Amino acid sequence: MAENPMLKFVSVGRDMPQKREASERREDFREIYAEYADAKAKEQASRCSQCGVPYCQSHCPLHNNIPDWLKLTAEGRLREAYEVSQATNTFPEICGRICPQDRLCEGNCVIEQSGHGTVTIGSVEKYITDTAWEEGWVVPPKPVRERKESVGIIGAGPGGLAAADMLRRAGVQVTIYDRYDRAGGLLTYGIPGFKLEKDVVMRRNKQLEDGGVTFKLNHEVGRDISFEQVREAHDAVIIATGVYKSRDLTLPNATSGGVVKAIDFLTVSNRKSFGDEVEAFEDGSLNAEGKRVVVIGGGDTAMDCVRTSIRQGASSVKCLYRRDRANMPGSQREVQNAEEEGVVFEWLSAPKGFTEEGGKVTGVMVQKMRLGAPDATGRQAPEVIEGADYVEGADLVIKALGFEPEDLPTLWDQPELEVTRWGTIKAEFTTGKTALDGVYAVGDIVRGASLVVWAIRDGRDCAEAILKDLSGASAIAAE
Template sequence: MAKEPMLKFVTVGRDMPDKREASMRRQDFGEIYAEFAAAKAAEQSSRCSQCGVPYCQTHCPLHNNIPDWLRLTAAGRLEEAYEVSQATNTFPEICGRICPQDRLCEGNCVIEQSGHGTVTIGAVEKYITDTAWEEGWVRPPSPARERAESVGIIGAGPGGLAAADMLRRAGVQVTVYDRHDRAGGLMTYGIPGFKLEKDVVMRRIRQLEEGGVEFVLNCNVGEDLSFDAIRGKHDAVLIATGVYKSRDLPEADAQGIVRAIDYLTASNRKSFGDEVAEFDSGELNATGKRVVVIGGGDTAMDCVRTAIRQGASSVKCLYRRDRANMPGSQREVANAEEEGVEFVWLSAPKGFEGGPVTGVEVSRMRLGAPDVTGRRMPEVIEGADYVEEADLVIKALGFEPEALPKLWGVDGLEVTRWGTIRAEAVTGKTSLDGVYAVGDIVRGASLVVWAIRDGRDSATAILDYLGQGASASVAAE
């Protein structure tokens, strides 16, 4: 076998796939990065230093075997690279697109720390799996034998789908219940197409359907179907609803002030060709408007960049801390700035003018003493208030859990003081026998990659509960 051409980070510089010009990508919702060519993917993979202790893998929630699939890619062994990649990650092409690699694998790359520029792990991960789809290497779950046991999964987001995939590969009968008309959760309706094109998600849904996963959509648990009915039908139940209750601001209910989830969902529905009355009326449409987005996380970044593409006359993002303390991806901030978004740092909403809204009353802030976490707390600068003109204000302040025990009429399902479901670490086991929970409804609002990790871990625990053992969790295709 030819010697693998690795450790080239000294002679080969870091390179990303070509990014479309900002003036062009403002015009549509297509993904902004092109695909690596085979030669470029191999070249960039060859920069990996093959660390004895790979910090990229350590800081990946899924502990993906990144050095090995980089080495295989560099050697042109792409099908093997895909097999290694998918062994630990149910949706590598999705993580390659939307994971904040700058905070996880790439941000902890050893050669990045040494000043040579990180390996472009996310772009290579995306390339490997997109190639696998094109070559037909990605196949539906095909268990060695079918099992009689069934599992009901409530929520068709990344955690629920990751668990569904693993359970089907073990031969378990799986039914996924979701309140929306399409599966995918926030991957379908919360993340814009310029980060994750919708056909990428839909082909995974089709793959699971072809593998025998049943989807019951437009099903609002507690209204259309009771939790007890689902529990009575299945041998185990997995709760993977995510968190959809938006954090709010006082006196922020005037016309023209909207929730980020409503705004993004309307935009994504339009990309599917759906009729969306709130969009067509202008309520959830930024065209020609002065837009102010309040918040500093990834959802805020999705909103500002969506507003740009809808043709807003101006887009500003208010955040109460400075750039260095912003929770959203710095790469997303840079992309937004390139596209014409203005960030107003150290600013917080104090109130609103008009009804319909005409402006946001803004308090200027400064960073004071650190809190118990070590993060400096924002403080109001007295006498420095001003008004930011706005026709559309989007609240992107994060999400909280819905009160599921109350909504579903469930006794004995314990929750934490934050309203998330109380569940065991790793297994996801709740206070109810045979009921498990994963993802944001346990963690609070978090990353897609963590939901995938939780779904996979809990699927293994459910298999143990059903008496199959963890060894059956990944059956032969």
């Protein structure tokens, strides 16, 4: 009987792809993990226990068929592994790089729960699709027949792109409008290259363009073109605009020079990685070089800011977070990466105001906190420790406090576009249908700041719903 290629977790340990030395990776914006060699990918995939109830799959927002593509990888059937992987996920190599696997698939892996160390699902996923790109197996969407209906998508982030891909495969004419000069949304201008190298995103944009998707870049809806114009031009419209309004601090001296928003800082840094000339970088206002940097916040955006500052050559980088390490929202893996790279975390610390000289920030007035009684969500609320304040010297303070939606009904003069009390668009679960006929919404603008994998899921679900609606409409028209 042939040997079972799986269940090797008993004899084979968990092994992540090699991570570059911190001293080396501090110097550039390249990804920090190497690719698996073929034998290593097979070996690590073979650790899967092929359990009867795959919790990895049920905890993946896309319900990726993980056990099957792990088995195919272990058997050396990589092309089939790729086919299975891409059947449920538009951008598997992107999810493999930046999904918080510790909270999703890997965190729920049965062998992780039994103390053997999770299968390295994300790294194998990345390996499969990177190989597919190298081998030429990833091809542009090629519809069997063209349809005359068209869909306009506002926003070229992962939500909009995932919907575009599905619609195009079905032959629908797709136009994407984005206010930026490059497609990809936060994949392009938010997430830094050390987590997701930019050519990985650009080749996906090109794949869609080659497949017939029309990109209208530098088109801000509400400024360069009205929402009504977009609506009139298409049979259906998807709003996939993400959330970009930064939460702010109303504290003394919060408007001093050198107190900046995380999204501005990261966008400029990503533009520099593309080789763009950016005035705010050249003039030093959004450049950490030689500065004492303090980042405020404990989420993934804060982690991206501290690690970007290190790479820009800051003289010191500190991260202030008002809760402790165990209660921070950001990924523990990213905290560890940041610490290795030289970031200092000041836990249980919150800003009270800023010191300044001649209009420029010189420090953050810090108050120390402790965790008190749990709040309504069960999370311990931070409380101030009186008399423990101090000033942390700073030349650049980056606010990474989260994002809120822009007020689209007002900006686009669409009072009938219903929003929730948080300002996100009210859309039907699983279809994305909004209060406006033929208008759908997906991704962060519906969920609030979330994850790439959820945006992809929404985009795919919405495309499916639109295809059903369009087919219904064309059947009625033909009657």
